[in-house]
Structures are given as structure tokens and as C-alpha cells.
Amino acid sequence: MAHDVQNQMRTKTEFEYTRRRSADEMRGQVTTFAIMIFLTLIAFTAVYADFSPNLVVPIILLLAVIQVIMQLYYFMHMSHKGHENAKFFLFSGAFVAFLTVLTFVTIIWW
Amino acid sequence: MDLNTKYTPQSWPQHAENSTLEGKNKFVGFWLFLGGETTLFASLFATYLALKNKGPEGMEFTTQELYQLPLVFIMTMLLLTSSLTSVYAMYHMKNYNFKAMQAWLMITVLLGAAFLGFEIYEFNHYVHEGFNYSQSAFSSSFFTLVGTHGLHVLIGLGWFILLMLRNSKRGLNLYNAPKYYIASLYWHFIDVVWVFIFTVVYLMGVAG
Numbered sequence: 001m002a003h004d005v006q007n008q009m010r011t012k013t014e015f016e017y018t019r020r021r022s023a024d025e026m027r028g029q030v031t032t033f034a035i036m037i038f039l040t041l042i043a044f045t046a047v048y049a050d051f052s053p054n055l056v057v058p059i060i061l062l063l064a065v066i067q068v069i070m071q072l073y074y075f076m077h078m079s080h081k082g083h084e085n086a087k088f089f090l091f092s093g094a095f096v097a098f099l100t101v102l103t104f105v106t107i108i109w110w
Numbered sequence: 111m112d113l114n115t116k117y118t119p120q121s122w123p124q125h126a127e128n129s130t131l132e133g134k135n136k137f138v139g140f141w142l143f144l145g146g147e148t149t150l151f152a153s154l155f156a157t158y159l160a161l162k163n164k165g166p167e168g169m170e171f172t173t174q175e176l177y178q179l180p181l182v183f184i185m186t187m188l189l190l191t192s193s194l195t196s197v198y199a200m201y202h203m204k205n206y207n208f209k210a211m212q213a214w215l216m217i218t219v220l221l222g223a224a225f226l227g228f229e230i231y232e233f234n235h236y237v238h239e240g241f242n243y244s245q246s247a248f249s250s251s252f253f254t255l256v257g258t259h260g261l262h263v264l265i266g267l268g269w270f271i272l273l274m275l276r277n278s279k280r281g282l283n284l285y286n287a288p289k290y291y292i293a294s295l296y297w298h299f300i301d302v303v304w305v306f307i308f309t310v311v312y313l314m315g316v317a318g
Contacts, residue, residue, distance in 0.1 A: 015120045019205065026201045033194045040190065043313055044183055053318040060317070064309035068302050075197055076298045082128070086141035093148030100149070104156030 032074045039063045114283050122206035126284060127291035136288045144299050151303050154255040155310060162315070165246025173315030176241060178232075182312045185228045186304065189263075192221035193301040196294045203290055208282045211290070215270055218297065222267050229260050252311070259307055262300050269293050 010018070043060045073079040078086055123129040128137045163172050199214035233253070236242070243253050273293055277286050 009121050012120075018124055022201060022204050026198070029197050029201075030194070033190070033197075036190060037187070040183075040186055040308075043309065044179065047179065047313045047317045056317045057314055060309050060313050064305050067305050071193065071298055071302050071305070075193055075301075076295055083141075085138050089141045089145035090148065093145035093152075096149045097152030097155075100152040101156045101159065104160040108160055 029074055032070050036067050036070055039067050114280075114285065116281070117206055117283070119206040122282075123284070124204075126203065126206075126282075126287040128288060130284050130288070133284070133288035133291075136292055140292045140295060144295070147299065147303075151255075151258070151306075154251075154258055155306065158251040158255045158311065161247040161251040163248055165248050169246050169248070171239075171241050171246065171248065173311075174318065176236065176239075177312050177315050179312065179316060181228060181232060182308055185225050186308050188221050188225040188228070189301050189304050192218045192225070193298055195221065196297045200291060200294050203282065203287060206282055211282070212274055212278070215274055215290075219267055219270050219274075222263055222270075222297075226260060226263050226267070229256070229263075233257075233260075256307060256311065259300070259303050262303070266293070266297050266300055269296065 040063075043063045046056050046059055072090070077083065078090075126133075128134045165171070195214050195218045199211045199218065202208075202210035202214060233256075236249075241249050243250055270293055273286070273289055280286065282290075
């Protein structure tokens with residue numbers, strides 16, 4: 001189980017730089033969270049406001065997709081380097097998901 | 111080198127979650143798993159959409175009269191906030207602050223448990239109204255979809271609690287940092303699924 005890990009003491013400047021960078025990232029994530037709360041509020045309000053379903057449904061679906069993309073890219077760090085595999089796996093899954101749902105709501109009927 | 115080596119914040123690797131081979135493998139394997147989970151939930155969503163409001167002749171249950179949006183709104187806020195608190199936990203993991211990480215995970219677990227409590231209340235309420243699992247095609251597909259998500263929340267809570275207990279005396283090292291990181295990815299994924307559940311099941315159910 002012992003793997004080769006290069007143990008490197010970072011210099012003080014490097015250390016402070018990475019600290020500041022991760023604090024910046026954390027601030028960005030809090031902003032992302034605020035936007036996600038806001039999107040949720042819009043979605044619930046749109047349904048409460050009793051507009052036509054033809055208008056409301058596309059809007060709330062779009063809001064959900066935006067919120068999920070934020071969750072994936074900022075909370076799950078998919079925007080970072082080294083996530084090529086992650087993106088491939090997840091988007092393949094999402095593609096299959098899209099086809100499955102499309103099939104069940106169009107081709108299958110009762 | 112020994113995986114139990116103690117670090118200082120300054121010597122702690124910048125990407126502790128995948129600086130070992132084992133960490134890298136966990137990372138890739140877990141994202142593959144999440145791709146699979148996506149298709150699992152897709153089949154459940156598709157089944158629900160196909161069977162929504164379908165049931166025996168004269169069934170009085172419809173999405174419009176069943177769902178209560180205030181409850182769903184509270185649950186959404188709880189889960190969304192717990193997603194942020196686990197981001198805070200990973201922020202402290204990166205800074206090699208074990209105590210703060212455990213504390214934020216504890217808050218995450220409490221929020222998740224509150225979410226689960228509301229869900230159990232909701233299911234219990236439906237069953238008492240006569241909307242039980244075998245009542246109709248609609249009820250089966252609803253309980254399977256939302257229940258599978260609830261099961262994921264339960265597993266996530268157990269996972270966090272076991273990790274926190276197992277490592278409480280040990281502190282952070284390169285052996286357990288990937289484990290914490292993966293568990294938090296799982297927790298975010300649970301929130302991703304919930305975003306679609308509250309939109310597709312509850313909001314679209316009430317909007318018509």
C-alpha cells in the first residue's frame with residue numbers, strides 16, 4: 001500500500017499562495033450556493049404563481065439543469081484540471097439518461 | 111513512505127485526495143460509479159414519468175392534490191445547505207484542519223438526517239391517506255424513485271458517520287483524505303439527483 005509520494009515542504013510563499021487560492025475558491029463556492037438558492041426560489045415561485053404549465057415547465061427544467069451544472073462544476077470540482085475521465089463518465093451517463101427518459105415519455109404509451 | 115505519516119499544513123500536498131495511486135484509483139472509479147448511478151436514476155425517472163397519475167379506474171390520487179410544496183421546499187433547502195457544508199469540510203481538508211473538517215461533516219450529517227426525517231414523515235402521511243406502495247402504478251413508481259434517493263441519503267449518512275468515527279483519533283493523512291473526498295462527492299451527487307426530483311416530480315406534478 002505504500003506508494004511513492006513525493007513529500008515536498010512548500011516554501012512559505014507557495015504555501016500562502018495556495019491558501020489564498022483555496023480561500024478564493026471557497027468564496028466562489030459560497031456565491032454559487034447563493035445563486036443556487038436563488039434559482040430554487042424562482043422555480044418554486046413560478047409554480048406558485050400559477051402560470052400556464054407550457055410556460056412554467058420549460059423554465060423550471062432549465063433552472064434545474066443550470067443548478068446541476070453549477071453543482072457538478074463548482075461543488076464537485078469538475079472545472080478543475082484532471083477531470084477528463086470524470087466528464088467522460090458523467091456525460092455518457094447523462095446521455096443514456098436522456099435517451100431513456102425520451103423513450104419512456106414518447107415511444108411507450110398507455 | 112508510510113501512509114500514516116503526519117503532516118503540517120505546509121507540507122500537506124495540495125491535492126491530497128489523489129496524490130497517491132490508491133487515491134487516483136478511487137477518484138476514477140468513483141466517477142465511473144456516478145456515471146452508472148445517473149443511468150439508474152434515469153430509468154426510475156423515466157418509469158415515473160410514464161406511470162404518473164396512472165392507476166386503477168376511479169383512482170382519486172393525482173400529483174396535484176398529493177404533493178405539498180412547503181414541505182418539499184424545506185427539504186430542498188436542507189439538502190442544498192448540507193451540500194455547502196460538505197464543501198466547507200473539503201476546504202478544511204485542503205488546509206489540513208482535521209477538527210474543522212469533522213465539525214462541518216457533523217453539520218452535514220445533521221442536515222441530512224433532518225432531510226430524511228421530513229421524507230419519512232411525508233411517506234408516512236401518504237400511506238395513511240391510502241397512497242401506499244401497491245396502491246397503483248403511480249404510487250409504485252413514485253415510492254421507488256423518491257425512496258431510492260432516500261436510501262442514498264441514508265447510505266451517505268452512514269458513510270460519513272463511519273468515516274468520522276473511524277478516523278477520529280487518527281487525524282488526516284494521505285490514506286483517509288481520498289476517502290473523505292469521495293464521500294463528499296457522493297453527497298453532492300445526492301443533491302444533484304434531488305434537484306431533478308423536486309423539479310420533475312414535485313414542481314412539475316403541481317404545475318400540471
